[in-house]
Amino acid sequence: MMLVHTQKLWLFVLHNLWTSLSYRLALVLGIASGVIGLLQFALLGLFLQEGNTFPAIAQYGGNILAFLITGSVFTAFVGMALSTFGAFVRLEMKMGTLEHLLISRTPLVHLMLYEGLMNFLATVVSAIVTLTILVLLFGVPLQVNLLGVTASLLLLTFALLGMGLASAGILLVSKQGDPITWVFTTLTGLLSGVLYPVSILPAWLQTISWTLPTTQALHALRLSLTGAASPHDLAAPLGALLLWGAISLPLGALVLRWGLNQARRQGSLGEF
């Protein structure tokens, strides 16, 4: 069984690789944009760090460059976890391949998980490359707690999985426009401490912020990347992520099933 899943996952990887290679210029430009964006971020961090101290981020090591870069890497994971399923469903609807995949011997949830796992691995590789370059080029002071980082990213993905499933369920019906991804992406950028620490927010906003799984996950990730966190420090945020996942996953699965049934009733699976 495991072998079958691995072979299917490999086919997803090949499929994406073949597609990306068929758009060579876009692939090159995309990589170049990523590198330039990263460079801008790093230079901004160096500029801000010069002669300044940042007591608000002292618990994460106090280095603004490390703070910004971990926020940036984290955002990539949030975007991936939230939108990977919905984007898959929408793309397959547009290509006209969704109905053919739905009559294949691979259930829709499995197809979405292969796509999600492939994107997760791609984001991990990209994050490792990014962080390595920054450490080597700009001397970003990272103290990596590998177990903490792994647990943070896996539990972040687990916590957002339900939202991703729900997002795909809504897209099966709405075809375009997904409020769940929009709300979470917006709240993450605004309240989760990606570019500034949560502590600068008004107290009532801080309360809302800490209820978000993205805030908990980013906190755990930063502690694991910059502060050599102890298991005790990580227990609370990781526990919160586990709780989020335990609640959101069944709800997300229900919304996905609702969306699929609704699209079947409307006969709209082939529409986009």
Next chain:
Amino acid sequence: MLSIEAVTVRYPRLERPALDQVSFQVNPGEIVALLGPNGSGKTTLMKAICGLVRPVAGSVRVGAVDVLAAPEEARSRLGLLLHAERSFYYRLSGFQNLLFFAGMDNLFGAAARTRIEQLLAHFGLQEARDLPFMKYSLGMRKKLSLARLLLRNPDLVLLDEPTANLDPASVREVLEHLRELRKEGKAVLLASHQLSEVERVADRIALLRTGRLLAFDQMEKLQQSQHGPRLQLVLAGPVSAAVLRRLERLPGVRSLDTRGLAQPTPLPQLALVLEATAELAPLLASLGALNLPLVQINQSQTTLEEFFLQAVA
């Protein structure tokens, strides 16, 4: 192999049911043509069989498997070709597309590659195996769809307009492939508007109109049920309107087909469409009394097109 019992499908924004109590069967080694005007429910029925559309009532069985109760098991026994042109990954080659879809049907590695190469050879697509799908002609796309469908070696084959927009040579090839499927014992349900092609391959006809099954039987029986044979009169010259009116009133004549009079090459022709109960001897005697410039009289069955137009009118 396929048993459809009282299937009813309702779409939320459609007042009448898209399918209303439709029932019929398709046996192994049989091609059943699903006919009907646009919007009659043919594609909806195909999708309901696959579980892509959910019926509000009725049952669909593929073999002994109920599609609603065990959708995955039922789907594993069928292959589908939809009319929509978009159903492959445009940037991937034909081979890559088939490899991906084969994997999703649990066919991997050397077994998958061998089967794909066989199918590409069978459909004459070896030279195009590495071309991106977007470069394929319509005919090649249909053939690739057939190849994908056969990857899973289905017992039931569902084809929604497999010859639409194809040139005559490609149509002939596709029809030949359908005959092969029948020979292999597969049950085939073929939705089509190309009635002359249906006549060439179908064993039975299911006729839908506004979601209802109007008729389901062998082609000859359906044609006879509507009206009797057709008398084709080849004439040496034109006939007057008065004679035409008299012809129309002859006992046993249901209608006149005067299209052959307008194009008198090499000779004008006139067809009498007869009632099923028409007696030929007195009719021929009456024809003789009219002093028509007759050169020849041929008797033929009504065409599927005539049956179709009359049935759905």
